[in-house]
Amino acid sequence: MDEKKYAKLEQSITPKPPILKNVIKAFLVGGTICLIAQFIALFYMTFFNFTERTASNPTVATMIFISMLLTGFGLYKKIGQLGGAGASVPITGFGNAVVSAAIEHKSEGYVLGVGGNIFKLAGSVILYGVFSAFLVALVKTILVKLGVVSW
Amino acid sequence: MFSIFITSFIVGGLICVIGQLMFDVAKMTPAHTLCTLVVAGSILDGFGLYEPLIDFAGTGATIPITSFGNALTHGALAEAEKHGLIGVLTGMFEVTSSGISAAILFGFIASFIFKPKGNI
Amino acid sequence: MVMKGLLTFPSTPSIAATGVTAGPLEKKSPFHVNFDKMFDDERCGMKTNEQGHAKLMEDAIMIALSKVDKVPSDADFLLAGDLVNQMTPSNFSATTVGIPYIGLFSACATSVSSILLAALLTESGMSKLAVAGSSSQHNAIERQFRYPIEYGTQKGDTSQWTVTAAGAAAITPYQEGVPCIERGTFGKAVDMGMTDPLNMGAAMAPAAADTLMRHLSGHNASASDYDLIMTGDLSKVGFSIFKKMVGNQGIKDFQNFSDAGEEYYGGLPEFKAGASGAGCSASIYFSEIYKKMMEKEYKRVLLIATGALLSPLSYQQGDTIPCIAHAVELTMK
Numbered sequence: 177m178d179e180k181k182y183a184k185l186e187q188s189i190t191p192k193p194p195i196l197k198n199v200i201k202a203f204l205v206g207g208t209i210c211l212i213a214q215f216i217a218l219f220y221m222t223f224f225n226f227t228e229r230t231a232s233n234p235t236v237a238t239m240i241f242i243s244m245l246l247t248g249f250g251l252y253k254k255i256g257q258l259g260g261a262g263a264s265v266p267i268t269g270f271g272n273a274v275v276s277a278a279i280e281h282k283s284e285g286y287v288l289g290v291g292g293n294i295f296k297l298a299g300s301v302i303l304y305g306v307f308s309a310f311l312v313a314l315v316k317t318i319l320v321k322l323g324v325v326s327w
Numbered sequence: 328m329f330s331i332f333i334t335s336f337i338v339g340g341l342i343c344v345i346g347q348l349m350f351d352v353a354k355m356t357p358a359h360t361l362c363t364l365v366v367a368g369s370i371l372d373g374f375g376l377y378e379p380l381i382d383f384a385g386t387g388a389t390i391p392i393t394s395f396g397n398a399l400t401h402g403a404l405a406e407a408e409k410h411g412l413i414g415v416l417t418g419m420f421e422v423t424s425s426g427i428s429a430a431i432l433f434g435f436i437a438s439f440i441f442k443p444k445g446n447i
Numbered sequence: 448m449v450m451k452g453l454l455t456f457p458s459t460p461s462i463a464a465t466g467v468t469a470g471p472l473e474k475k476s477p478f479h480v481n482f483d484k485m486f487d488d489e490r491c492g493m494k495t496n497e498q499g500h501a502k503l504m505e506d507a508i509m510i511a512l513s514k515v516d517k518v519p520s521d522a523d524f525l526l527a528g529d530l531v532n533q534m535t536p537s538n539f540s541a542t543t544v545g546i547p548y549i550g551l552f553s554a555c556a557t558s559v560s561s562i563l564l565a566a567l568l569t570e571s572g573m574s575k576l577a578v579a580g581s582s583s584q585h586n587a588i589e590r591q592f593r594y595p596i597e598y599g600t601q602k603g604d605t606s607q608w609t610v611t612a613a614g615a616a617a618i619t620p621y622q623e624g625v626p627c628i629e630r631g632t633f634g635k636a637v638d639m640g641m642t643d644p645l646n647m648g649a650a651m652a653p654a655a656a657d658t659l660m661r662h663l664s665g666h667n668a669s670a671s672d673y674d675l676i677m678t679g680d681l682s683k684v685g686f687s688i689f690k691k692m693v694g695n696q697g698i699k700d701f702q703n704f705s706d707a708g709e710e711y712y713g714g715l716p717e718f719k720a721g722a723s724g725a726g727c728s729a730s731i732y733f734s735e736i737y738k739k740m741m742e743k744e745y746k747r748v749l750l751i752a753t754g755a756l757l758s759p760l761s762y763q764q765g766d767t768i769p770c771i772a773h774a775v776e777l778t779m780k
Contacts (some may be wrong), residue, residue: 177423177639177653177692178356179639180651182639182640183639183640185688185691185692185761186649186652186688187637187685189344189649189688189691190649190684190688191604191605192644193350193351193503193603193604194405194639195348195352196600198347198350198351198431199344199347199348199351202340202343202344202346202347203340203341203343204340205342205343205378206339206340206342206343206344206346206348207335207336207337207339207340207392208335208336209339210335210338210339210340210384210386210390210391211332211335211336211386212369212384212385213386213389213390214331214332214335214336214386215332215334216386217385217386220667221345222364226336227364229381230441232381232386232389232394232425233425233542234425235386235389235390235425236389236390236424236425237425237428237429237431239390239432240426240430240433241428241429241483242434243433244434246435246600247437247441247597248440248597249441249442250436250443250444250597252597252599253596253597253598254599255599256598256599256600256601257600257601257602259343259379259601260346260347260350260601261343261344261345261346261347261349261350261360261601262340262346262347263344263599264346264354264357264360264361264599264600265342265343265346265360265361265391265393266339266390266391266392267341267390267391267392267394267395267398267480268328268360268390268428269361269392269599270395270426270430271426271429271430271434272597272598272599273598274430274433274434275430275434275437275597276432276443276594276596276597276598277434277598278434278435278437278438279437279438279442279443279595279596279597280443280595280596281438281439281595282438282442282591283494283495283496283497283589285557286438289331289394290358290434290686292433294431294435294438296596297329297357297358297594297598298430299359300361300362301361301362301365301392301395301429302427303362303397304362304365304366304396304397304713305365305366305399305424306388306399306419306422308365308368308369308370308399308400309396309399309400309403309419310395310403310415312369312370312372312373312400312403312404312417312424313400313403313404313419314371314405314415315373315416315545316404316407317404317405317407317411317412317414317415318412321411322403323370323765327404327408350601357600432723440599443586443590443595443596444489444596444597
């Protein structure tokens with residue numbers, strides 16, 4: 177049996193991911209996380225001196241704090257299993273990636289273990305976020321200078 | 328005012344649906360998916376489209392990881408607008424995200440408190 | 448003289464005793480009643496997962512030896528392996544017990560490759576008492592091969608759960624009243640171009656099929672000669688593919704076929720396709736199967752342990768997953 181024939185056999189037996197079910201779960205879990213964040217934003221706007229715009233920073237920080245607790249108590253991986261991308265795409269998933277790597281590697285010490293591995297999963301997101309921000313800003317600035325677009 | 332709770336849920340959910348389709352249909356790993364979404368958020372801000380989305384959906388646009396690309400690009404663009412091409416560079420050293428700072432802080436704190444559990 | 452990886456043991460070395468240890472989650476396994484020792488803590492009371500992993504193996508070795516009233520200094524060889532980098536858990540357990548040690552890596556097929564090598568040493572007269580075994584610890588293996596334990600990723604229906612368990616067997620020259628090792632087959636590394644580390648069963652199935660067919664044709668046996676043919680950790684998906692593959696090569700009746708990984712957790716949905724890990728096959732072979740042979744429920748069994756020979760580096764570099772399967776034939780006279 178060659179590789180192509182085997183791939184065919186393998187694909188006929190391996191179960192396909194239940195896409196519709198996964199998509200619905202991702203929608204509900206992701207939407208719920210954003211909804212909870214909206215209540216937290218409302219809290220900051222009502223009780224502290226924040227506007228709709230400036231409330232975003234403390235809201236994100238609060239969500240990551242909640243994510244830390246859920247990760248530490250072993251619950252975020254259950255949300256992840258249920259929600260898929262609904263749990264990884266929100267900023268809580270970013271927090272989970274950082275926190276899970278940090279607690280995983282504490283056995284190798286706080287410098288080599290936690291320090292060296294805390295961005296093991298989240299590092300690529302930071303890299304591409306910063307680099308794409310640089311590129312987009314550069315391109316847009318050049319286009320503005322050339323008079324193609326305006327700010 | 329309260330319509331933002333509905334739009335937040337729907338827009339946030341839909342961004343997650345895009346992520347799920349990238350997992351299941353495009354067979355991308357979580358890392359590849361999240362990087363792509365961050366770059367997408369950055370490009371959307373380049374076209375000036377992300378801020379209107381935040382006005383429309385509130386946390387539905389600021390909580391998904393796409394907002395991270397938006398926040399960084401927005402900071403860089405603000406500097407570029409003031410100082411031109413030099414501003415793109417200096418802007419890069421000023422931009423930051425509350426997400427990264429909070430994750431570093433809480434991640435480190437968590438490493439003092441918690442241990443991974445192998446439960447299911 | 449049979450060759451090309453095929454082994455026969457005219458003196459039929461015996462498996463005089465076995466020892467099996469497991470972690471807390473393995474209480475969900477219907478087989479746990481036959482395990483010798485269950486830990487309530489996944490680190491087995493140690494500081495790190497890797498130390499707990501070594502403790503699992505060490506206790507399994509000590510239990511197997513104590514059942515034949517021996518101490519480690521009576522043993523001639525220890526053959527053991529696991530999946531952690533450079534097999535440090537097995538190395539540390541070997542340091543503690545102090546038996547002359549050969550570390551083996553056949554991934555999750557180490558349970559059988561260690562028995563085969565111990566039987567060869569016994570057959571040659573160089574060993575009167577050898578201990579063979581393998582082990583895995585969920586947290587230690589997951590963090591190495593996949594993600595941190597607490598990372599919230601969605602596991603698909605093809606993914607398998609690495610068990611926390613260890614199995615060890617004490618192998619001696621022929622003794623009456625215990626299962627003995629008659630024949631065996633070392634597998635070839637088979638690579639069918641699979642790349643998904645979350646679908647290991649599909650990668651390993653061709654290796655298992657290859658070893659089974661080579662064993663049967665090389666030893667002039669047929670599948671119906673056995674009371675049981677048990678693969679290691681193909682689990683639901685891999686086991687279906689395996690049956691399809693050997694079905695295409697003439698085997699029609701699968702009544703006596705089963706897979707340790709598929710049955711390990713009794714089909715509980717949270718474990719998805721089933722179990723995997725070097726401790727998966729070892730802990731079933733050396734508890735459930737061994738016990739049923741002692742009770743003469745099974746007189747002749749063929750155990751085919753399967754292993755995926757990948758590393759996190761190799762799959763990140765885009766390489767395919769080579770796999771291996773080793774077979775050992777046990778009989779109860």
